[in-house]
Amino acid sequence: MVPAARRGRPRAEGADEKILGAALELLLERGYDRFSVDEAAATAGVAKTTLYRRWPTKDHLIVAVVARMQDEVPVRYSGDVRADLTRYLNAIVHGLDRVRRAGRPAGSGDASAGLVAEVAAAAARHADVGAAVHAMFARRNAVVLALLQEARSQGELRPDLDPEVLFDQLAGALYYRLLVTGRPLDGAYVGRLVSTALEGAAR
Amino acid sequence: MVPAARRGRPRAEGADEKILGAALELLLERGYDRFSVDEAAATAGVAKTTLYRRWPTKDHLIVAVVARMQDEVPVRYSGDVRADLTRYLNAIVHGLDRVRRAGRPAGSGDASAGLVAEVAAAAARHADVGAAVHAMFARRNAVVLALLQEARSQGELRPDLDPEVLFDQLAGALYYRLLVTGRPLDGAYVGRLVSTALEGAAR
Numbered sequence: 001m002v003p004a005a006r007r008g009r010p011r012a013e014g015a016d017e018k019i020l021g022a023a024l025e026l027l028l029e030r031g032y033d034r035f036s037v038d039e040a041a042a043t044a045g046v047a048k049t050t051l052y053r054r055w056p057t058k059d060h061l062i063v064a065v066v067a068r069m070q071d072e073v074p075v076r077y078s079g080d081v082r083a084d085l086t087r088y089l090n091a092i093v094h095g096l097d098r099v100r101r102a103g104r105p106a107g108s109g110d111a112s113a114g115l116v117a118e119v120a121a122a123a124a125r126h127a128d129v130g131a132a133v134h135a136m137f138a139r140r141n142a143v144v145l146a147l148l149q150e151a152r153s154q155g156e157l158r159p160d161l162d163p164e165v166l167f168d169q170l171a172g173a174l175y176y177r178l179l180v181t182g183r184p185l186d187g188a189y190v191g192r193l194v195s196t197a198l199e200g201a202a203r
Numbered sequence: 204m205v206p207a208a209r210r211g212r213p214r215a216e217g218a219d220e221k222i223l224g225a226a227l228e229l230l231l232e233r234g235y236d237r238f239s240v241d242e243a244a245a246t247a248g249v250a251k252t253t254l255y256r257r258w259p260t261k262d263h264l265i266v267a268v269v270a271r272m273q274d275e276v277p278v279r280y281s282g283d284v285r286a287d288l289t290r291y292l293n294a295i296v297h298g299l300d301r302v303r304r305a306g307r308p309a310g311s312g313d314a315s316a317g318l319v320a321e322v323a324a325a326a327a328r329h330a331d332v333g334a335a336v337h338a339m340f341a342r343r344n345a346v347v348l349a350l351l352q353e354a355r356s357q358g359e360l361r362p363d364l365d366p367e368v369l370f371d372q373l374a375g376a377l378y379y380r381l382l383v384t385g386r387p388l389d390g391a392y393v394g395r396l397v398s399t400a401l402e403g404a405a406r
Contacts, residue, residue, distance in 0.1 A: 033328070100327075110330070114327050116327070118327065120324065123315075123316070124319070125320075137384045137385075155406055157404050157406055159406070164386075165396055166404045168375075169375065169396070171375075172371075172379030173375035175375060176379065181340045181341070182326075182340075189368075196368045196372065199403045200361075201369045202403075203359060
């Protein structure tokens with residue numbers, strides 16, 4: 001039990017945890033379309049009003065769940081920025097694959113962007129969901145941007161490099177293939193992407 | 204009038220044009236959420252059944268409309284690949300801005316990905332819409348990939364460069380900022396992006 005003297009709202013936080021846990025299970029099983037907020041409340045054993053007070057729409061709840069689905073990828077500069085980026089981008093590919101597959105039959109050849117696209121649409125639909133998604137990516141990307149800054153100060157990257165532009169190119173290529181062109185993502189592609197970005201396209 | 208001997212289904216094609224024209228007007232005014240397929244049929248003066256036979260869902264119709272919204276950007280290698288890419292990416296930024304704003308109040312500071320995100324979600328939701336979106340991008344990107352091949356054969360780009368990887372990095376960065384991080388897109392950003400991709404990040 002949470003001691004009475006502890007700050008915050010322990011009971012509500014307990015309900016939040018129950019709701020997010022139940023919603024994650026349901027989302028992985030059903031996917032976006034067949035996910036029901038009322039069913040998530042019932043499974044979590046909380047009143048619908050409790051859930052809707054915290055997450056006013058299905059989009060709000062689903063984005064909160066997806067934010068927790070992302071694996072925390074340990075990011076520390078190893079002295080080899082190519083290896084670090086390759087590892088990190090492969091972890092993004094793995095994470096995107098996990099999120100996109102929510103609610104889809106395992107082992108199907110289906111390459112749909114699935115839930116990844118629904119999260120982007122939810123962020124576009126509601127200004128507050130958009131702000132939450134953008135803040136989540138700002139927090140997550142800050143860690144890899146710090147790694148790139150360190151690689152730059154250690155002389156592995158150009159002194160005038162803007163780490164954000166480099167990372168946009170790398171992560172952007174992955175999301176572009178998944179969300180826009182539908183081209184496949186794998187380790188071989190990640191390797192070519194990192195090489196091209198580091199070495200540059202110009203002769 | 205279309206001569207009777209002409210091949211194809213001229214009347215149905217006429218209906219298609221009317222529907223797509225009416226749907227475009229409606230989509231620009233209303234945006235995705237408030238767009239109604241029945242209203243598009245009524246405005247076009249065609250039976251709902253005619254429309255639904257051709258486009259079975261709102262998502263199918265909207266993706267067909269958006270495919271026609273994209274400006275055709277003339278793409279010819281000028282001998283200066285940096286200038287060509289800068290021009291082309293600025294045209295993409297302009298086109299994305301036009302699509303994302305559909306149904307949103309003019310002049311609002313709203314940076315939502317809007318309809319761009321809804322198209323990505325529609326492509327993820329229906330396998331046939333996804334195939335149509337991927338084919339549209341394959342056709343559109345083939346032109347710029349040919350330009351990059353020519354720049355490579357003229358010695359402006361590395362002989363071992365994969366044009367697709369380069370273009371993924373460039374277009375990908377734009378879509379990533381719009382759909383994922385919410386960071387702004389403008390001409391200054393495009394300039395930094397092209398320079399970073401051409402020159403490479405490594406020291």
